[in-house]
Amino acid sequence: MKAKIFKVLSLIGLLLWIIPVSLSGQSNQRLEKIAGRKLAAWTNPVTEWHNPEKIRIDSFRVAGEKGIIDLWFPVPFSYNAIREENLAFFRRSISESLGSKFKDYRINIQTNGFAAEDLIPNYYREALQADSTRFPRLSGDRPVLMRRVDATNPTKGLNDRYIALWHSHGYYFDMTLDRWEWQRAKIFGTVEDISVMGHVLPYLTRMLENSGATVFLPRERDTQVNEIIVDNDRSTGDSEFVIPDSVERQVIGGGFLITDTLFTGDNPFKKGTSLRIKGGRADYIADFPEKGNYAVYVSYPFMRDNCKAVLYTVSHSGGSTDFIVDQTVGGGTWIYLGTFQFNAGKDASVGAVSASPAAEGYMALDAMRFGGGTGNVARRPSEDIISNQRSVNENAMAAIQRTVSDTIRHTWKLSGKPRYMEGSRYYLQYAGMPDTLVYSLNRNKNDYNDDYQSRGEWVNYLMGTAESDGGTTDIKGLGLPIDLSLAFHTDAGVTPDDSIIGTLGIYSTAAGEGKFPDGSSRMASRDLTDIIQTQIVDDISLLFNPEWTRRGLWDRSYSEARKPNVPAMLLELLSHQNQGDQRYGLDPRFRFHVSRAVYK
8 A cells, every 4th residue: 555655656756857847848838939939030240250151050949947048150150250349249139039038038148169269369358257267287397498698688578488389381392293393383473482471580590589589390491501510420511519538438329420411311410429428518619611690509319417507609600609408398399599701711709609508417429500501301102103193104104204204203312402491391300300200201202291290290399298199298399388389270261352361260179189298278269269369359450451351260170280289370361362462461560560469
């Protein structure tokens, strides 16, 4: 009897629970029909939101018992620059369209998997609380790789900030065509592979460095075609590496060695030897073929007991300049000190670099480099491509073989270009980066893909978070605390008149479940992209063209935006294919002010 009573009471309780839920569901359905009719006539009131199409509501849901209306908008809604004031205006227009019946409802707006409020950068927030997950997770003392001793170093600004920066593409080897060529079309008197260089090298990089930042580039920065190497193994011309006989030295296996041609897998920083000394001094005396400006790069092997402060004194035609370099980070590659003018010939008083320890520990010594030089990475099609082409030729009556000699086809070829014109894939090999982790991700079968994919992997190797196809490796990178990366490009696209294509910003939140390895949110990349794009468009509109187009803020899985394990932006400044854009892009005044906008 008790069991029957219990079953009856349980059934009654279940019905009492189900009936309100059912009624609530029916009520919500009725409310949604009402809301749907109201919203059918709604139009977007924010005139500056137009990317890339008319804004419309994708779907919505009414939770009457909670007083909430959730609205979902298509992904293109997220392409717009969201601010507190325009979002409030936007939400108010929806509330007014819904009418008095829903006047007390909270309206939630979502797009691309985010609440609309999440798309507002911390920098532009006033009433809205800052999102602390976007702040970097700083831990311990940050190494100061290099600082100029006799300069007025900024104490704020970008002081001791590390930025990875690069400009578009570069001359590369096309495996299928068996030749070196530009990656982009030659148009309006230039090519993107080098035109963006006109922003990055003379303007943006210098602005950032003058504000205290240390800037790394995966392409050669020096346009000087001469190159002088001074090294303990061998040097160019009559250049000389000098250590007093009284100084005890240790020879370290592994170091830079001058090599006229680098082939697949060659690492010039593993072909030679290097030294280390405790106390004393080393002099790098260069023999310059002609007077000019030369970038100066130092290198040293990484050892755990390296000196944290090594004094490098650069003697040049304008005097001498001192730098302190922390040799506990950044080993096994080229570290840029600065660019100086040197006279032709060999003169230790105005054409040399001396190195001496300024703290406890061993001073590590490897090659010193002056000037950018010419490309020395030789390429040819992979064996698979050669085999496939031979098969095609045999089946097609060897049409190509009749016009091109086999003595030329499929042989090793140098670019014949100054190194600064080449793509990052080739400079990174010359700079000692590991091939399968950084610049040869496609097994030497596709230099085009390797070139753009190498840049993000290079950022991670600078930090010490290199990855392979199988995930994070235990290979130690350079230990540098990179703060952000910026890929500076121009885009394609044309208009039928003289109107502007404009400026596009691309970031990525897809990798790592939306987080960087340090746990911070990848939405920091959205913040970075929005802030830079905003400053660029504002400055161009004020100084050059008030009708300059602000394109979208794309959350896309582009390699240069996705791969870096720091906040990253891929900037498409303008369309180099469109006459309306490129007439500005070729103007040095425009290049200066755009670079200044990015710097700001």
